[in-house]
Amino acid sequence: MALLSKKDTNLITDPLADNNPITIQVLGICSALAITAELKASLVMAISVMFVLGAGNVVISLMRNIIPSKIRIIVQLIVVATLVIIVDQVLKAFAYELSKTLAVFVGLIITNCIIMGRFEAFALANGPWRSFLDGIGNSLGYGVILVIVGFFRELLGSGTLFGIPVLGDPIAKTGLYATGYENNGFMIIPPAALIVVGIIIWVQRSRNPALVEEN
């Protein structure tokens, strides 16, 4: 017997394409704009969200039958905040360097709408294992977009990838810069992320017209 049934596999693969949290569900846009100026930051954020969403979905799913529906949003918020703070404190005590890198992401993770969105839409109605897969799938889908946006913004905006110059030196005019190429400063600022996400949405919907909403 396979580890994952067909239905379970879909929980992971759907968010990567036709049910992507950013381009289709339009969740988590805020952090996609904020931290994608660099590929490294995109990757760190994607991994952190994967951890929090995977674990959070399981916790919420286990509690789903006892959470009073009137205060479920508050309960969800407490669960995310607690998870994030626990991770933050443990890292501060045992992996201080790493915690410094992640510190700026803590607030962004707690308020990430993907996390609340998946708690609300999936974990409250499904078992822990399926919720866990849903969490991993959605954070992968989120991460993929973040990394794509980060890749283009860092490459076109700074001429680097993971901080390593790949197009030559813009000040000494070597490599591609010798031909008169310039970094596009616009790619560094947040509106550029909107445009890149917009292009991804455009490409995705042209390839699969079923995704285009009627209006």
Added chain:
Amino acid sequence: MAISTDKNSYTVIFAAVMVVVVGSILAFLASALRPNIKENERFEKQQNILYAMGVNENGDDAGSVNFIPTDVVEDEFASYIKEQLVIQGDQITQDDEAYLIDLKKQLANIKKGEDYKLPVFIGEKDGKKFYIIPMYGKGLWDAIWGFIALDNTMTVQGVYFDHKGETPGLGANIKMRYFMDDFKGETILKGTQYAGIDVAKGNNDPLNNTKDDNEVDALAGATITGNGVSAMIRETVKLYKPYLETIRAK
């Protein structure tokens, strides 16, 4: 038997239990981890102070920021930092724990008009004296802070910046080496007046060849964080001016 989760009484009890459970978990965790966290923060301060005076493990290439490793930082700190001074009004006293003074609190005391303490660290490396001064200010989202190392001609020997929550890839780049290295060799004096160093967008000097213009090249997409750094340096210089005047070579 299924419990009715819709009842008000249930909601209230659930909320109360949840708060108590979460509160105890976090309180327990915080107190259990406090010694480790405190120690890490202490090491970090020592690393930062040493970094500003050029005691670090940076390679010759303009790469990443590398501190002295935490397991030796305490010994290195003791051997490089010759004196730790606390300035209180006209009084200057020695205090081996001056580096633990929280500048944020002291600045708040100044605002309230209460007594305040200003720490200065005097380091010595290869026979040269460094005066290292802590800084604290505001970036775009949250606090920024750092250390600036000066010699007795008021020329910057090195800086270290850090921040709590600036945007990754933009304002957060103030702690990148290429930005911090730009400050080396700049002077905080304009003529004979104490000025500071501005993070300037229009200084037309991306390689930072001009060292006497009180300006370094700004970071793209980080105007407000950059302004915060300029303001932080200016305020610090203003605050420490009486002390700097006593050490300045004339």
